Amino acid sequence: MTEPERTFWEYLVHVSENNSPLDFMLVVDHIDKFLYGSLLTLEITALSLLIGGVVAVPLAVVRAYRLRWFNGPIWAFTYFFRGTPLLVQTYLIYYGLAQFEFVRDSFLWRPILSSAWWCALITFSLNTAGYTTEFLRGAIENTPHGEVEAGRACGMSPLKLMWRIVLPSAFRRALPAYSNEVIFMLHSSVVLSTITLQDILGVGRWLNGRYYLAYEGFITAMLFYRVLVFFISRCFRIWEKFWLGHLRPREE
């Protein structure tokens, strides 16, 4: 008796279904879903980092110079967002806001506040703004006195001094901490899958549920996150080379 002719692809499917502990061909069949999931993960992570970062710069300046009236509320804001889990913050906005009738009746309800995507974006942005504000504040406070004095001696106005000297110098010092924050944000984005969105983990959970599997979806999700983190940290290393090049020991 001879084996019937079959293509290499069919052979792979056969091995995957019968001999391999992981049904890898099933994952290959649904790889497009995982790619879309990665897009959603990256989209929300990148957008919230962008928005959070833009919000954080003025807040950090206020905190660093302890401007009256504003410092206290901003401290409360960062304390609140840094002291509580992102998951619960997301639940609060996505499930919680619907409790109030005036929210449901408002013009923001239909397009924004009833959508999981927007709620996630809002929460994530506020969350990362809280963290970024605090380490940026540290970086601004650590600006060497000499740099500020040199700027003043050149006759720079306070605004120009901030824009030309303090902020660029603080951004450089905050860069290593920021790379941690970016990776942390990517890790935290798994919260998306708990509010019905199909991010990487969401797709993994969907695959496992649909085919009644125990680990294929999660292991694939793990690999996807691993690759993303690898690329992000690679990018930051290059970025640091550009921005912090003057701090590197001289090569012999």
Place this chain on the structure above:
Amino acid sequence: MESVWEYRALLLSGTLVTVQLAIGSLLLSVLLGFAGASAKLARNPVSQRLANAYTTLVRGVPDLVLMMLLFYGGQQVFNDLGSVTGLWDYIEINQFTAGVGSIGFVFGAYMTETFRGAILAIPRGQIEAGISCGMTPLTIFRRITWPQMVRHALPSFTNNWLVLIKATALVSVIGLHDLVWNASTAGRSVREPFAFMFAVLVIYLVLTAFSDVGLRWLDRRYSAGVRQD
């Protein structure tokens, strides 16, 4: 808001589960952290490579993914192993075990870096001085390494602990009846999810504030005799 007060027993029991989970994971992570740090500092290339693989794996993968893998996949692997070797019967990994296991595993990697840095910060000369006084390795650890290591490790340890407490919220996703799970169930049944979620946030803030006080006390104790500027 009254309904939150009505459900206080449920929230309190959930808080208790959350605290137990956090403390259990902390203990596991400290153990793994010690093991990882000594593996990294040992002059054995195999142990170094293993510990490095461990820390890079954890840095690359979100905790919830590991938790689900352990909870849904680990169970199957464990029982397959059991039925193949015949060593144990069907074992169920419950949510609590999966939570402690995965959170402990993840934060063990961060603790590894914390402890490694703290041990490296101790001047080598002090340990040599101990040896020359005829101290045994155990005495050196107890008298020289440990007290200073705690001091160097505390800031980073505090940070890890605060992140760990927040990570416990994720266990509600795999169905452990912790604070978040209880509160969202109650919130849905009385149709006041905002009030209940807000209560959860406040409880988390209280927990972190309490541990802040405790850790500051520890910091003062172990920094006694250090010149403050």
